[in-house]
Amino acid sequence: MISTALQVFLYALANAVLSELIGYHFVYKRDDYQSIKAGLERTTKRLAAEEANETNRSNQRKRQRRIDELKKQVQVYNGKASGKSMRLSLVTAALQIATFYYMSNYAFPNITVAKLPFTPFGFVQGLSHRGLDSDDYTDCSAAFLFLMASLFIRAFVQRYGNWSIRKASPFAQALEQAKEANL
């Protein structure tokens, strides 16, 4: 059983590396993307320095204006970067979905690749038991193991390459928005 699970791991690794290489070749290594990345880093650093800088009351409004200006610049850079990488996101998502379907329908059909040490709840069972005939919901399908592996392998490959602009997770973005709403 463990050798099948390792095969699934290799599929996930190959998928993540291929996605990142496609991204590097078509988007990240281009000068326009690099200039956006450099500009964003510079502006973010200036914004952090400005926010940390304590001034007296008379300069407060001036400082606030500068902070607002820098925040707008960060938004513009983020928008531009998203525009550049949008087509890439579609390609990598398509690649991932294709691998997902290939694995559950052709490579490992009705094969239990691992035993889960927990019983998944609700809608997760649809994934973890995808394509399996057994009644034991601790049986793990190749598709679910592939998703679990992809969660960290993609992050590791992106971190190692460090070519793209790193984005906060949806959870962190929601946290940031909640903070701003409270202010």
Add this chain to the structure above:
Amino acid sequence: MPLTRRAAAEAKPASTSGSSTLPTASKFKRAFQRGQEWEKDDLQTVLFWALNALSCVLGVACGALGLTGYFGFLTYIVTSFVGISYYCTHLLDVDTDEFGGKSELLQEGYMSSTGLFLFTWTITYTFVYVDLLGYVV
């Protein structure tokens, strides 16, 4: 909104080595030293790998010990939270509030560390209790 002229002039192409201010080897050497001055980006990188390493160890431990169900999840949540807090405050001696708090520093590590924990937990459990001992059928 268009970029200001000053911002556009500052936006020069960067090297492909990334935004980090320190080379990787130096960064990881400092990850075991107390009371260092940290840039936010470097600290985020070190905590990202620390959380993932901890998750991997926890996954292997939970799988080998045969923890199942909510008990395994609870062990992971409590131990990773306590472990990272201990690492920041006692080993690195860093005030995380200066960098926006732990949630901001670890924002990129949550998803990957959860995935890594689930994966290593499942794989180790399968290897030990199904392949080696044949307890679970």
